[in-house]
Amino acid sequence: xxxxxxxxxxxxxxxxxxxxxxxxxxxxxxxxxxxxxxxxxxxxxxxxxxxxxxxxxxxxxxxxxxxxxxxxxxxxxxxxxxxxxxxxxxxxxxxxxxxxxxxxxxxxxxxxxxxxxxxxxxxxxxxxxxxxxxxxxxxxxxxxxxxxxxxxxxxxxxxxxxxxxxxxxxxxxxxx
Numbered sequence: 001x002x003x004x005x006x007x008x009x010x011x012x013x014x015x016x017x018x019x020x021x022x023x024x025x026x027x028x029x030x031x032x033x034x035x036x037x038x039x040x041x042x043x044x045x046x047x048x049x050x051x052x053x054x055x056x057x058x059x060x061x062x063x064x065x066x067x068x069x070x071x072x073x074x075x076x077x078x079x080x081x082x083x084x085x086x087x088x089x090x091x092x093x094x095x096x097x098x099x100x101x102x103x104x105x106x107x108x109x110x111x112x113x114x115x116x117x118x119x120x121x122x123x124x125x126x127x128x129x130x131x132x133x134x135x136x137x138x139x140x141x142x143x144x145x146x147x148x149x150x151x152x153x154x155x156x157x158x159x160x161x162x163x164x165x166x167x168x169x170x171x172x173x174x175x176x
Contacts, residue, residue, distance in 0.1 A: 002042040005050045010061055011156050012149075014129075017042065018049040022071035025127045026053065028149035037075050037127045056131065063160060065092040072128060082108060083122035090136045093161040098123070099140040116140070124148060130157065143169040 002024055007014040017025035017038050027034045052070040059066040074081045086104050090096045098116040101123070106114035124146055126134040135157040139145045144165065147154035155165050 002039055003045045003047045003050060004038070004042050005044065005046050005054075007054055007057055009057065011153055014057070016050050016053050018047055018053070019073055022073035023049055023053050023128055023131065024073050024075055026129050026131060027127070028129065028153060030149065031129070032148040033125065033127070053131070060130065061160070063162075070131070072131070074132070075127065076122075076125060079105075079118075080122040080125055083119055084126055084128075084132050087123065087126065087132050087134055087137070090133050092133075093163060095136045095138045095158070095163060097138055097140045101137065120146060136161075138168060141169070142167065143171055145171060 002017050002019050004015060004017045007016055011028070013029040015025065015027050015029065015035055015038075016023065017035070025035065025037050049071055052068075056066045056068065056070050074084050076084070082105060083101065086101050098119050102114040102116045102119045105119060106112065123134045123137050126132050126148075129135070129149060135147060135154045137146075144151055144154060144158075151170060158165050
């Protein structure tokens with residue numbers, strides 16, 4: 001059973017989902033993968049985990065680095081979960097490239113090389129936006145690429161963390 005609630009952020013409405021183990025989803029309303037990991041059995045109900053997530057979001061959107069992490073229940077393939085764990089190591093106010101994440105993943109898997117595109121696929125399927133900070137991932141060429149909620153939201157999140165987005169390129173045709 002999953003439980004859901006909504007949260008009105010300064011950047012738009014969010015859907016939060018949890019089960020008894022932890023937060024299972026956090027999506028912007030117009031997200032490409034909106035509620036894709038939400039099972040058919042879900043109830044709109046404020047749980048302790050969802051209250052903790054709301055507090056985390058309140059802190060975050062007040063431009064304060066949250067001092068705690070709500071319990072997370074990452075649901076995906078082993079590879080996706082490994083990539084999402086790497087995302088959780090990206091400090092507030094900093095970015096990491098897909099290539100850097102691929103190198104970390106390759107080392108963890110005892111491989112010589114890992115495809116940055118494979119990493120991008122896993123980053124893109126992150127179900128817990130903002131808290132699992134996929135918005136902090138940028139292209140190796142200095143471009144702001146890929147964000148399921150749109151590049152305009154990604155830019156806003158980075159700016160909220162006081163990251164100078166003017167140093168990043170935005171690929172043509174993705175200025176949304």
